[in-house]
Amino acid sequence: MMSAFFNEIDRLSPRELQRYASACLQAYCNAKLIQHPSIGALIAHLNHYPESGSLAEWERKGALLPLNGRGDDIPQDLILSISPQDIETFSYLVDVVVEVGIVDMYGAPTTLPAEFVTKIALILSKNNIDLPEC
Numbered sequence: 843m844m845s846a847f848f849n850e851i852d853r854l855s856p857r858e859l860q861r862y863a864s865a866c867l868q869a870y871c872n873a874k875l876i877q878h879p880s881i882g883a884l885i886a887h888l889n890h891y892p893e894s895g896s897l898a899e900w901e902r903k904g905a906l907l908p909l910n911g912r913g914d915d916i917p918q919d920l921i922l923s924i925s926p927q928d929i930e931t932f933s934y935l936v937d938v939v940v941e942v943g944i945v946d947m948y949g950a951p952t953t954l955p956a957e958f959v960t961k962i963a964l965i966l967s968k969n970n971i972d973l974p975e976c
Contacts, residue, residue, distance in 0.1 A: 847963060850976040851956050857891045859955045860943040864888035865974040866962045867939045873971040874928055878920040880909035884936070891943050901944055911940025931965060938962055 854862060864885045871881055887904050904910055908917050916933060924932055938958050945954045963973055 847973065848960065851959050854976065856946065856955055857893055859959050860888055860891040862974065862976060863939040863942040863959055863962055866966055867935060869971055869974050870935055870966060870969065873969065876924055876932065878917070878923060880907065880917050880920055883907055884909045888939065888943060897947050901947060904940065909936060911936040935962065935965055
């Protein structure tokens with residue numbers, strides 16, 4: 843099962859990897875009943891990952907979001923809506939999902955985006971959450 847998943851992931855473009863990562867974040871939030879406008883705003887932003895060009899502008903807009911996965915504090919009302927045992931995982935997941943799109947932004951493509959997506963998939967698996975279709 844997982845080896846087929848890895849083969850699928852290796853075939854995805856950077857944009858497709860970012861969209862898949864955001865679909866995983868959405869699946870996690872749905873399964874954990876985590877809802878907040880800042881999550882919707884982040885997922886919408888991630889899903890608008892540009893095919894080419896304007897990456898710097900896209901990245902700048904992402905940094906301004908209330909939930910941005912860049913090490914800034916998560917909005918307090920969002921924290922209060924998450925089960926205490928899930929906060930650390932949620933925070934890590936947001937950071938890794940965001941990193942998928944920005945890790946290779948200013949350099950040559952690497953395997954890191956696919957490795958991050960693999961980490962995300964493992965988090966979902968550990969939480970018994972079905973992976974979205976690739």
